[in-house]
Amino acid sequence: MINVNGKIVSTSDLSLENNRGFLYGDAVFETLRVLDDKVLFLEDHYFRLMSSMRILRMRIPMEFTMEYFEEQVIKLVQANNPSNHNAFKVRFTVYRDGQGKYLPTTRNIGFIATYESLSQGVYTFSDAPYEVELYKDFYVTAHLLSNLKTTNRLINVTGSIFAEENNYQNCLLINDSKNIAEGLNANLFLVKDKVIKTPPLTDGCVKGVMRKQIIELITKHPEYTLIEESISPFELQKADELFLTNAIIGIQPITKYRKKVFATEVASDLINRLNAKIRLLS
Template sequence: MVIINREFLEEQNAVIPYDNRGTFYGDGVFETLRCYKGKALLFEEHYFRLMSSMRILRMDIPQFFTPEFLEDSIHQLLNKEGLDKNHARIRISVWRKSGGLYTPNDLSVNYSISCSSLEGAFENVSKKEVDLFKDHFVYASLLSTLKTTNKAVNILAGIYASENDYDDLLLLNQDKMVVEAISGNVFLRKGDEIKTPPIDDGCLNGVMRTHIIKQFKKMLNYNFVEETITPFELQRADEIFVTNMIRGVQSVTKYRKKSYSDETANELIELLNDTFFD
């Protein structure tokens, strides 16, 4: 079952116009949330990021798009799908209404909310081999920090990874600095220093990224900095991990000939599970 513009529909009946601007022009944004027992984790952070993204893209935000409305809609959908007792994934998609060419005729929006099940709590995978994606770059700007429906670089990187047997790829910006992975934000540890690229370098302004940064600033055993990461630093690092809201923290175990520890990532996974789950 899916929600489209306040209406609950069976998936086979959930249709949208062929000329919707999300597919015609990538004129849309989305949020992916993790839920547990019918409640979205870090919901307020997701909500305000969605509102901010819509404002930046000059979308008219419906008056009923309140935190209470969206949270209740999520809970109702999970309940109808029988996913309100365990772990689940929610995607909220928003796209501008049909009409116009590059310049829209109407700034108002349509939206959908969909859900699917997740197996369990956060778990660090045992193997994740990565490389650099050099075919296309993330051009650092305010737009590159948003979760828009225009993710061509990530899609092409995903295809390259699949064709070359990598588990993920690290994306570069126009200055050929490491900004993120296909599936989330990237962190690097060297000794007791933790580093992640700053938002100004063009990385996604991830909700889990923000949460992890707050955790590191509380942990006395690490020195945390937001600083540009060069490709040369990757082979000197002791540990690399990727964060996102669905998987939590995922260790990179190998980059070219270098293998990495998963010590900090496992520490974070334990902390996240203690924070969010029973």
């Protein structure tokens, strides 16, 4: 079952040949982790979605409140949970609904929400081998649209194919200034001594909800200093640790980049702090 514009249905009757999300990438989405019928970091997801819709000049309905957003997500999960499973991944896609070509005839929106079951409730730590490489066929453009989660993800798609073909678990994307922007599906953090760096939004990375959570945890950490600063590819092999973050995986340590093998202690510590924060919120 899926949620299409507030209705739980088995299949969508949306017309792809007229759907602007399909035709022009005129859509944004949120990927949410739902635990025990609660949307983790609900407020951050909602306000990022609202901000993205405003930037794209979509017309936001008056009823599209945070409570409505949460209600639609939970309604979907409950409709697909006869066995009382407790953890889900929900993708909530908002598209501009209407005719037109590049110029839309209306600014109204529609949405579709889909789900997947997750095997683990809280975030788990894995130090299994996880090797990355730079993806240099295409570059991320360092501007505001790159911060949004739109349905135009061709760099991420082609980069994922490159990673699979070369037996990498992920790739790091480079922006047009030749600095690291992010991973294929996650934000990047670099640990060197007692300083943890992550690329600033001005470098073109997605404005990740988990990125925000990890920045807050590091800011409060008694041992480490957080810096939002450009990361050169030359810094990667000098780092003590590298790890990736998103709302579904939490924190994924990178164990190898080229000839460098990395530690995972900071990532492990932050996963524990992240799960402690979630328990306090529940």
